[in-house]
Amino acid sequence: MLRHTRARDRHSIAHHYDISNDFYGLFLDPNMAYTCAYFLEEETDLERAQLAKFEHIARKLRLKPYQSLLDIGCGWGSFIVHACKHYGITAHGVTLSRQQANYANDWIRREGLEDQALVEYRDYRDLVGEAQYDRVSAIGIVEHVGYRNLARYFHGIQRLLKDNGLFLNHGISRAREWRPNPGSDWISDKVFPEGEPPSLSTVITQLEDTAFEVQDVEDLRAHYAKTCAEWVKRLQRNHEACLRHVDEQTYRTWILYLAMSSIYFEEGQIFLYQVLATKRMERFAPVPLTREDIYA
Numbered sequence: 195m196l197r198h199t200r201a202r203d204r205h206s207i208a209h210h211y212d213i214s215n216d217f218y219g220l221f222l223d224p225n226m227a228y229t230c231a232y233f234l235e236e237e238t239d240l241e242r243a244q245l246a247k248f249e250h251i252a253r254k255l256r257l258k259p260y261q262s263l264l265d266i267g268c269g270w271g272s273f274i275v276h277a278c279k280h281y282g283i284t285a286h287g288v289t290l291s292r293q294q295a296n297y298a299n300d301w302i303r304r305e306g307l308e309d310q311a312l313v314e315y316r317d318y319r320d321l322v323g324e325a326q327y328d329r330v331s332a333i334g335i336v337e338h339v340g341y342r343n344l345a346r347y348f349h350g351i352q353r354l355l356k357d358n359g360l361f362l363n364h365g366i367s368r369a370r371e372w373r374p375n376p377g378s379d380w381i382s383d384k385v386f387p388e389g390e391p392p393s394l395s396t397v398i399t400q401l402e403d404t405a406f407e408v409q410d411v412e413d414l415r416a417h418y419a420k421t422c423a424e425w426v427k428r429l430q431r432n433h434e435a436c437l438r439h440v441d442e443q444t445y446r447t448w449i450l451y452l453a454m455s456s457i458y459f460e461e462g463q464i465f466l467y468q469v470l471a472t473k474r475m476e477r478f479a480p481v482p483l484t485r486e487d488i489y490a
């Protein structure tokens with residue numbers, strides 16, 4: 195079990211995310227989404243697939259105008275901007291990357307959304323106070339939280355969510371029988387320090403232990419294998435441009451890391467699960483009787 199102190203997490207996140215926004219811009223889609231996309235068709239391009247992912251999440255969260263959203267681990271602000279523009283909500287995002295926070299707030303200003311959205315450089319553990327939100331999204335952060343802190347993470351979300359709220363956790367999970375191996379040690383050492391994706395059963399148990407009711411679980415493993423393969427292709431196409439922002443060794447390290455990740459998803463060593471949860475209560479949860487509305 196890794197330590198995941200505040201200081202170590204700050205260091206790990208800066209190591210991974212504060213390389214250069216321009217470098218990330220050379221392989222991510224134009225909206226700078228850095229998690230699994232959602233390919234409605236085999237041939238869908240990455241930008242559309244990322245927008246489809248945001249739509250999928252927004253629909254699962256049943257976003258409605260004037261609702262408040264907390265996006266934990268909000269990256270460069272892509273879901274926040276999408277949700278504010280298309281659903282008229284207000285949003286608060288936190289990230290542990292300064293470069294991401296600056297980028298997200300610049301983007302929010304360019305879109306004229308300053309009255310609706312704010313991104314802060316803040317550890318999720320420092321979300322204290324009385325504020326509660328109608329919706330909480332956590333897209334790609336749970337793999338950074340670490341086994342040691344999972345209970346604290348889910349308790350925090352339980353406190354931050356209103357009683358009739360919805361919480362969506364979108365994150366990488368390792369297979370239950372997963373064991374460290376030379377490939378994963380290399381990724382931890384060079385690219386993703388202290389990454390610790392919890393198994394699905396761990397996520398579900400933690401949610402149950404924290405008085406959440408699990409509503410839906412969806413596996414997007416095939417989508418993530420494809421997303422990583424798309425990122426590799428984009429990096430390769432932009433090799434020269436990448437070298438204006440990082441050195442050759444970093445460039446090659448990233449190609450290898452993303453290619454390995456694609457294979458790990460393909461082989462079923464890792465998965466991507468979206469889990470929708472509500473607070474456990476005596477009345478029924480605030481979701482419709484069927485899931486037809488998501489696909490309408």
Ligand SMILES: C[S@@+](CC[C@H](N)C(=O)[O-])C[C@H]1O[C@@H](n2cnc3c(N)ncnc32)[C@H](O)[C@@H]1O
Pocket residue numbers: 203207211226227228229266267268269270272273288289290291294316317318319332333334335338339
């Ligand atoms: C894989 S990125 C996903 C970004 C974004 N949600 C997206 O979909 O593009 C993970 C995010 O989690 C954030 N993160 C990791 N550990 C964190 C912590 N302790 N507190 C706040 N944010 C954290 C990182 O800064 C980063 O923004």
